[in-house]
Amino acid sequence: MEHRLSLNDVEWKEFFIGGNEGIFEIESTSSGIDKNKLNHEGGKVPYITRSDINNGINMFISDNQNLKYNQDDGNVITIGLDTQTVFYQQNGFYTGQNIQVLSCETLSKEVAMFIIPLLKIQMQKFNWGGNGATLTRLKRTRILLPIDKYDNPSWQFMENYIKQEQKDIAQKVIDYYEQKIIETGFDLVGLEDVEWKSFYFDEIFRKIQRGKRLKKADHIDGKTPYVSSTSLNNGVDGFIGNEDKVRKFEGNLTLANSGSVGSCFYQDYEYIASDHVTSLTLENADKYIYLFMSTIIKRLEDKYSFNREINDKRIRREKIILPIDKFGKPNWDYMSKFMQKIEAEKLDKALEYIYIYIYKLAISEELKLPLFEEKEWKEFWLEGLVEINSGKDIYARERIDGKTPYVTATASNNGVGYFVDNTNKTLEEKCISVNRNGSVGFSFYHPYKALYGNDTRKLRPRVENKWVSLFLSKSISNQKEKYGYGYKMGTGRLKRQKVMLPISETGKVDYTYMKKYMQIQEIKKQYKIINYYKNLIEELSSF
Template sequence: MGDLFEIGTGSLLPADEQIKGDVPRISVKTTDNGVLGSYNTAENQKARHFENVISVNFFGKAYYHPYKASFDMKVHTLKILNHPFNKETGLYFTSLINHRFAGQYSYGSQLSSSKLKNENFRIKVPVHTDGEIAFDYMETYIKELEAERIKELEAERIKELEAYLVATGLNDYVLSDDEKRLIANFRNWGGAWYSFNVKDLFGKSVRGKRLKSSDRIIGKLPFVTAGETDQGISAFVGNNVQIFKRNTTTIDMFGSAKYRNYEYGGDDHIAVVNTESLPKYASLFVTATLNKSAHTGKFDYSRNFYAKDADELQIMLPITTHQKPDYELMSRYIRAIEKLVIKGVVEWKDKQIKATKKVVSKNNVD
């Protein structure tokens, strides 16, 4: 070990100097690559910094660190002599060291830097016929392992995706001729569109009720407010609040409409349009038209969108020969759009499979 590596040791960082920052601190941990946390040690003269090294703590547990970090006094550092570390060689040596020291050290019998430097501490490494260390072999071996792991992960993701598509009934993504015509003629459905008042269609919209953050009790009910992040869900609460029905649409204070396929609560920054009697896909279509009508830039912090504004909205919908909203046609159209989205996901999945196979094949050849 002493012939292979430059061996160093970390240093103590007093509690009063442990200021949170962005430099990882490597300690005697057997999880998270030994990272205790991140501290502002860049300008601390007492903290010892190393980069692109292997750490070995007093339990004999090793990790590779390609980044700059500070190290605890119970952690030793190993830097290869006369050859640069890269990710592959660093990981290969780390594996060898972990195998060498597995189960040998504890609080009662700790691994010290002097022991590491002892000539009896040896590890077996691959070499060429001329006796030189086979760094090229190490790099190729680790790349092949990584490629195989990527392949396994992709297989797991693909299996999960396929199971999800089957469980949700989304595994059918082939467009019928009728659906192809629907999409192709979307903007020219015989001119059979009409402007409807939202209140006339769905009754009066409802406004949510304010619930201060400090009063919220952690629970399972999604609580909706204004915003695009996480679909406007600000928390999950257990408070006794009004519960709005699934298959309804919320419009927030900025005029942004979102479909909700679950029960939820809402604060006073949202209006709820009662579309629950519609088929799911028709409700999704209506949500899109509500968003087009309300989310125009007219509403902001100084001019909020309220339930009364929802009642005044006019939305354009395709109609039947009886001049009624054609919810069946809307449902078929949204289902066709959903198939296109699913098809895009499946095509992405297939590309990932091909890319993975290409990586594995290249590494095997190299």
């Protein structure tokens, strides 16, 4: 198995952060730039402050103005001492806000990601009181770092460790969004919504059997496809006529165990399997089910490589996420209809992944939709679209830490302020929240069960659909600029709030348009995220 780096693999040693013996050169900047005079029109250069959000970036400014300080080149760590904020700045930036800039020749993005959590731990001892943050205290602060055989910081270990963790996280993100894009795509092609569940291979396949070894020198010319571990030609590596000491299969899947590990193909003809592939047979499945399964299984290509084969035991305990019926069993009929729909749309069947099918379908559907500026819109009273209910406060002294989202009047984290173990009459799922206080006018959709504070209003849509609710929530948020702390969004005002929505030819709200538009935008975003992280894994695999 591939060796995983562990924090226990290396020895650790304390180092000063700065000073003559420190690992960083520290440059201290001071305030002096009037932010109101900064030109940020069309700006692309970050302006760093002591903010604890957005990587410390307060705004983006143009780089052609005469500032007191030169632009920093980047590849440094910035620290706001009095706010205990620590961030890595990869690109050039400006700052004039009492920021400490830490640099060293061996710093890279991955090394910075390793060191920053260690710096943050030490920064916690700085506060606004008698033990306040100063440059001198920062320089004399020590952090523990892994060391090499010469007792120097092991920069290579830090970089490799972070790349390893980033690959794991990236793969989890890919798995998550591939699943989400599939779920959205099912709905987009007109099939009903279903739940999904994880299954082991040996729970799904009636027969899992590896092919039999057959040396190249023993091949006899013939007409029977010989399936091996190639990712080309549907896995067919040639045609042979051998009858003895071979294993024949027909109408099932082949999965490459080595070579192009994870390559999976549907074989609708009789074939001979080499010992580099495993035959996977379902019970009474049609070709569409097999095609569906093959595209899902191909995700294993990202998990395995040439130096990590899939052995027989590992195959049986691999997991696959499938749509399920009301009994919690794989919904084979659903999978078959989905693939038939794909085929009926005459999309490119050579595409490797279902999420690529769905992305192509989304682009195709988008071309059929009227543009926003071409669509007819109309104002509607909000109370005609939703049922409006008050929230109920759970005061700090009453809150019990738990897992239930508690929606407050915040503008971040989808409106969720806390996670609690409390419950009350506001507990509900598939609702929209609107902030009536605090960050007034912000609106969020909550597909999960959540509790709602009294500074929010809980809106129960009269048309219950995830994508329609997301569209409506955005339309409500578009009105937030007219509200403020002196003009709160109470229940009465909310009922008489108007929102602009697209309409059909009959003048009614065009819910179909709203739903399809949001689905397409979601698929496009998910596709972009998946490809970003696939490229990231490819880059990280080079170490």
